[in-house]
Amino acid sequence: MLPITITPEDDSGLCPVRAVLASVSGKWQSLILLSLEDGALRFSAVKRAIGDITQRVLTENLRSLERDGYLTRSVDAGPPVAVSYELTDLGRSLVEVYKPLVLWAAEHIGTVKDARARYDAAADGRAEKP
Amino acid sequence: MLPITITPEDDSGLCPVRAVLASVSGKWQSLILLSLEDGALRFSAVKRAIGDITQRVLTENLRSLERDGYLTRSVDAGPPVAVSYELTDLGRSLVEVYKPLVLWAAEHIGTVKDARARYDAAADGRAEKP
DNA sequence: CAGTATCCTTTACGATACTG
DNA sequence: CAGTATCGTAAAGGATACTG
Numbered sequence: 331m332l333p334i335t336i337t338p339e340d341d342s343g344l345c346p347v348r349a350v351l352a353s354v355s356g357k358w359q360s361l362i363l364l365s366l367e368d369g370a371l372r373f374s375a376v377k378r379a380i381g382d383i384t385q386r387v388l389t390e391n392l393r394s395l396e397r398d399g400y401l402t403r404s405v406d407a408g409p410p411v412a413v414s415y416e417l418t419d420l421g422r423s424l425v426e427v428y429k430p431l432v433l434w435a436a437e438h439i440g441t442v443k444d445a446r447a448r449y450d451a452a453a454d455g456r457a458e459k460p
Numbered sequence: 461m462l463p464i465t466i467t468p469e470d471d472s473g474l475c476p477v478r479a480v481l482a483s484v485s486g487k488w489q490s491l492i493l494l495s496l497e498d499g500a501l502r503f504s505a506v507k508r509a510i511g512d513i514t515q516r517v518l519t520e521n522l523r524s525l526e527r528d529g530y531l532t533r534s535v536d537a538g539p540p541v542a543v544s545y546e547l548t549d550l551g552r553s554l555v556e557v558y559k560p561l562v563l564w565a566a567e568h569i570g571t572v573k574d575a576r577a578r579y580d581a582a583a584d585g586r587a588e589k590p
Numbered sequence: 591c592a593g594t595a596t597c598c599t600t601t602a603c604g605a606t607a608c609t610g
Numbered sequence: 611c612a613g614t615a616t617c618g619t620a621a622a623g624g625a626t627a628c629t630g
Contacts, residue, residue, distance in 0.1 A: 348491070350565030350572060355485045356622075361478070373592050387623060389593065399575025410591050411630085420571055427560040434557045435480030441550055442480060445529025486602070503612050514604060519613065540611050541610085 353398050358391045363425050370416035483528050488513055488521045493555050500546035
């Protein structure tokens with residue numbers, strides 16, 4: 331058994347596990363952290379690395395990750411202005427434990443897709459002949 | 461560099477990493493998987509283990525995890541009817557790579573909270589004396 | 591370049607009531 | 611017991627235009 335709780339509250343009114351998991355829940359946070367794995371990137375480079383994220387949402391997520399201490403934001407007042415983002419030690423250590431999950435994903439995506447296909451096929455069968 | 465892509469598309473129109481990460485994004489999926497770590501649980505037991513999740517949302521999430529092949533659902537037509545959920549091999553292997561993240565969370569939550577407090581304090585300072 | 595500002599849609603989630 | 615049905619809210623995200 332894990333030495334953890336997943337029940338809603340602790341002394342400070344927030345389950346530690348949930349508080350941290352919330353940092354990587356959502357569509358983009360983890361991808362942003364991963365994009366910075368090999369070193370600092372500028373705003374536009376992060377955007378390019380991910381491909382399909384809007385400026386607004388990227389800014390939001392970067393701010394949130396900065397607030398939690400996973401990355402730093404440094405401004406070089408140009409012109410042109412250049413803002414670069416870099417993982418902190420905390421961020422790097424998070425990415426370290428996060429990477430196995432990413433590798434797992436790459437390895438098992440096939441199984442997941444198959445499971446989905448089978449589940450949906452079975453559901454279709456039930457829908458057609460009720 | 462990781463042998464992964466986080467760009468939006470692959471041959472099948474979906475990045476493998478994103479597809480799997482989506483399974484554990486959201487507020488509840490990972491907690492549900494963790495609650496089943498030590499063996500099968502009935503619907504009400506999962507609900508109790510998590511504490512604050514509504515029946516509707518729990519059902520939704522269980523269905524989605526079942527669809528992806530992470531857990532199985534077995535019905536014992538009572539009465540009273542008893543439905544139990546259990547991790548598949550796939551689900552167990554996912555939990556294995558996911559657990560380090562949970563332990564990391566328990567370990568580093570203090571650092572994260574401090575970072576948040578400092579960030580918010582700095583933001584307040586800027587708001588008060590603009 | 592790295593954002594803001596607006597507006598809008600979608601999705602997740604919450605509350606409550608009802609049922610085989 | 612393990613759901614479904616309905617209704618409502620809030621948060622996340624998307625599209626587009628504008629700016630120091």
